[in-house]
Amino acid sequence: MAKQGFVWSYSTIDAWRRCPRMFFETTISKRYKRDFVKTPAIERGEKIHGMINRHIELGDALPPALRRVTDIVRKLSTGARVIQTERKLAVTRDWRPTGFFDHDVWGRAVADATFVYETGAVYVDWKTGSWKQDGLQLRLTALVLFPHLSEAVERIRAFYWYTTDDEPSEVEIVTRDDFAKARTDGVPEILRIEDAIRKGDFPPKPGFQCRWCPVKSCPHNGKE
Numbered sequence: 501m502a503k504q505g506f507v508w509s510y511s512t513i514d515a516w517r518r519c520p521r522m523f524f525e526t527t528i529s530k531r532y533k534r535d536f537v538k539t540p541a542i543e544r545g546e547k548i549h550g551m552i553n554r555h556i557e558l559g560d561a562l563p564p565a566l567r568r569v570t571d572i573v574r575k576l577s578t579g580a581r582v583i584q585t586e587r588k589l590a591v592t593r594d595w596r597p598t599g600f601f602d603h604d605v606w607g608r609a610v611a612d613a614t615f616v617y618e619t620g621a622v623y624v625d626w627k628t629g630s631w632k633q634d635g636l637q638l639r640l641t642a643l644v645l646f647p648h649l650s651e652a653v654e655r656i657r658a659f660y661w662y663t664t665d666d667e668p669s670e671v672e673i674v675t676r677d678d679f680a681k682a683r684t685d686g687v688p689e690i691l692r693i694e695d696a697i698r699k700g701d702f703p704p705k706p707g708f709q710c711r712w713c714p715v716k717s718c719p720h721n722g723k724e
């Protein structure tokens with residue numbers, strides 16, 4: 501079994517893909533801490549997310565620059581039984597719902613906006629600037645969302661949606677069958693990390709990220 505205590509999220513999986521050694525040192529051994537620098541672009545994104553959340557939850561008007569979001573929310577809200585923002589979702593190892601910080605948490609995701617209908621649901625990840633598109637994030641969030649929904653929900657459509665666009669920039673569709681398969685067979689990216697943890701196999705993967713990597717003991721640090 502993988503070492504207890506490993507809690508996956510898209511960002512931990514992404515750290516492993518960038519460099520297994522950096523992942524180990526910042527997520528498993530925790531000898532180093534990843535620096536989080538709040539850039540002006542991140543601050544702007546947080547402000548826009550806050551405005552969208554208040555628009556969805558309280559009906560606050562959005563500024564003209566976000567008029568497309570007003571239209572998108574109106575459209576997605578039609579027929580929705582449950583609408584939520586910033587939904588913090590967590591599952592146990594057997595994909596049962598649990599609390600975000602509960603002792604049995606195994607996987608986590610945060611959904612910017614969810615719209616739940618009778619037999620389907622939509623999850624939107626709002627995008628406010630240049631961003632690496634990664635369908636894995638959409639798929640993982642939809643998988644973690646599934647056990648939190650009624651069993652009548654058969655399909656989740658997950659969107660990356662730029663707040664300036666009329667259409668989503670990426671769409672992933674995850675069905676209840678996909679969820680059942682993940683539950684029985686596992687998710688390849690998570691299985692690979694758990695295998696690496698079992699074997700203690702975390703090779704360095706030198707690259708651009710070595711410039712800002714916090715793992716000062718690595719011979720590649722600051723050299724790429």
Ligand code: SF4
Pocket residue numbers: 519520521522704705706707709710713714715718719720721722
């Ligand atoms: S310095 Fe580079 S190779 Fe070394 S742990 Fe950091 S990212 Fe990986």
